[in-house]
Amino acid sequence: MKFVLGVALGASLFVAVGIAQVFAFQDELVGAGATFPYPLYSKMFDAYYQQYGVRINYQAIGSGGGIRQLMARTVDFGATDAIVSDKEMKSMPAEIVHVPTCVGAVVITYNLAGKDSLRLEPDVLADIFMGKITSWSDPRIKATNPNLHLPQMPIVVVHRSDGSGTTAIFSDYLSKVSDAWRKKVGRGKSLSWPCGLGAKGNAGVAGLIGQIPGSIGYVELSYARQNKMPVAAIRNSSGSFIFPSIESVSVAANIDLPDDTRISITDTPAKLGYPISGFTWLIVFREQAYGDRPRARAYRLARLIWWMLHEGQRFCTPLDYAPLPQGALGKAEKIVKSIVFKGEPLLKQ
Numbered sequence: 001m002k003f004v005l006g007v008a009l010g011a012s013l014f015v016a017v018g019i020a021q022v023f024a025f026q027d028e029l030v031g032a033g034a035t036f037p038y039p040l041y042s043k044m045f046d047a048y049y050q051q052y053g054v055r056i057n058y059q060a061i062g063s064g065g066g067i068r069q070l071m072a073r074t075v076d077f078g079a080t081d082a083i084v085s086d087k088e089m090k091s092m093p094a095e096i097v098h099v100p101t102c103v104g105a106v107v108i109t110y111n112l113a114g115k116d117s118l119r120l121e122p123d124v125l126a127d128i129f130m131g132k133i134t135s136w137s138d139p140r141i142k143a144t145n146p147n148l149h150l151p152q153m154p155i156v157v158v159h160r161s162d163g164s165g166t167t168a169i170f171s172d173y174l175s176k177v178s179d180a181w182r183k184k185v186g187r188g189k190s191l192s193w194p195c196g197l198g199a200k201g202n203a204g205v206a207g208l209i210g211q212i213p214g215s216i217g218y219v220e221l222s223y224a225r226q227n228k229m230p231v232a233a234i235r236n237s238s239g240s241f242i243f244p245s246i247e248s249v250s251v252a253a254n255i256d257l258p259d260d261t262r263i264s265i266t267d268t269p270a271k272l273g274y275p276i277s278g279f280t281w282l283i284v285f286r287e288q289a290y291g292d293r294p295r296a297r298a299y300r301l302a303r304l305i306w307w308m309l310h311e312g313q314r315f316c317t318p319l320d321y322a323p324l325p326q327g328a329l330g331k332a333e334k335i336v337k338s339i340v341f342k343g344e345p346l347l348k349q
Contacts, residue, residue, distance in 0.1 A: 029301055032059040033066015033079030034165045035201040036104055036220045037280045040319050041079070044312045054300060060201065064163020064189045070096065070283055073291065076301050078283040081165020082189050083262045094290065097335050098281040100261050101308055103253040103322040105244040106169045106276045108232040109224045110216040111209050112136065112151070116230040119144045119241045122275075125234065126178035128216060129157055130185065131195030136214065144241075151214075158208050158217030161198030163189040169278040170218045173266035177275075218276075221249075222320040236275040237267055248274035249322040261331050279328070282308075289342045302339050302346040309333065 031041075038060040045056040061069075063080035070078035071092055081104070084096065108120065120128075124140050127133045133140060137152040160167045168189045175182040185191055199208045202223045209215045210227060221244050224231050233241040242248050252265050252273035267275050282305060288298030309324065309332050316323040324332060339346050 028055045028057055029076045029297075029304060030057045030074075031066070031077040031079055031282070032061050032069045032075050033283075034063045034081045034280055035060040035203065036063075036081040036106075036164075036166050036169075037079065037102060037321065038202070039222045039226070040102060040315060040321050043315045043319060044308055047312070047315065048304060048307060054304065056304065062160075062162040062189075062201065063165030063168065067283070070285075073285075076284070076297070077305075079280065080283055081278055081280045082168030083264070083281075084283060092285075095286045096283050097286050097338065098261050098283055099305055099309075099335050100279040100281050100324060100328050100332050102313070102316050102324060103249050103265075103277060103279055103328075105221040105249045105274055106166055106173075106218050106278065107221050107224050107244045108216065108234065108276075109206070109209055109219055109229040110232065111213050112153075112230070113213070115148055115150070117145075118148065118230065118232040119235070120232045121235050122174075122177035126174045126181040128155060129159070129174065129194070129196070130181060131157070144235075153214040156212050156215040157193075157196030158205050158212070158215050159191075159193050159196050159198055160200070160205060160218075162200045164201075165189060165278075165280065166202060166218065166220060167191060169264075169266060170276060172264050172278075173276045176267040225320050234275050236271075236273060237269055238271040240271060242272065242274045244274045244276075246317055246320065246322050248272060249277045250325065252277035253279065253322060253328065254325045255327075257328055257331050259331060259334070261328065261335065277322075284339065286338060287340055287343070288346065289340075295341045295346075298339075298341045299346050302336060305336050305339075306333075306347060309336065 041058055049055050063082050066078035066080050069075045121144055134155055136150045136155055142150055171187040175187040199205045202219045205217045206219045206223045206227050209217050231244055233243045235241050251270045252268040257263055265277055313323045337347055
């Protein structure tokens with residue numbers, strides 16, 4: 001255990017130092033944060049480099065890490081699946097803005113051979129992750145899966161060990177559908193888990209589930225698809241069991257948004273909406289003139305974000321993310337146009 005902890009601390013230090021060192025190169029942009037959109041961002045950033053020759057170095061260290069790195073001003077942008085809290089906003093050295101880039105789904109994936117049509121009630125899901133339901137043969141699981149032969153096998157819960165926007169979305173959902181979860185565990189990027197094994201990143205959770213028969217956990221939809229892992233249908237607030245898909249995630253996100261786009265869309269009231277859906281955001285300082293930051297670098301950042309909201313959206317669907325609905329896109333455009341350098345808007349179109 002001491003060795004594993006030492007390796008983890010060493011890796012975290014290496015990432016922090018690496019980000020700071022790369023940030024020194026003015027012909028690049030540097031970001032850090034959410035693993036939730038990492039497959040999409042990797043594709044977007046590679047395409048942007050091929051088109052414009054601007055390299056984007058992105059470290060997928062979790063939403064919590066992205067927020068901290070932006071706060072320390074060691075990156076051009078942070079990335080988060082969790083709304084930056086009011087407390088965190090006040091701790092920032094200057095005003096930040098949230099720019100939504102796409103919509104994704106947190107899916108429940110599991111390792112049960114031949115069981116690819118599992119259905120779960122919200123309260124059952126919460127009790128599994130609280131350690132109250134410990135066997136796949138539990139009557140409450142069987143009740144919604146009468147045609148599945150569920151084994152008398154222990155349930156092994158797998159969760160994120162790092163500060164994670166994926167965890168924030170999942171725990172926000174559980175807090176809405178389970179009073180017991182809300183009172184005992186709550187919502188947030190990092191939690192005191194009642195049970196289970198921790199793994200770093202969506203990829204770490206997916207990998208651990210793939211190795212342990214009887215395990216269950218939560219990951220971003222694309223990780224489950226890429227690893228050919230089954231996903232559960234979750235009963236939404238309208239009473240429909242919904243499997244995660246581009247269509248069901250899009251329905252969940254097609255709602256009125258506040259101007260700052262800081263909103264949770266979990267537990268959607270939409271009849272065909274998948275209930276564990278969420279926006280993911282880039283976070284940047286509204287005023288880009290700080291330290292010795294040149295205007296050219298700030299403009300490069302604003303132009304990248306604008307491209308992600310328009311040309312970059314074509315990469316969403318092939319990678320199992322939902323493109324921004326028109327309402328969200330309009331809000332995002334206004335936010336990007338509000339980013340300034342010494343009070344002057346960087347983008348004037």
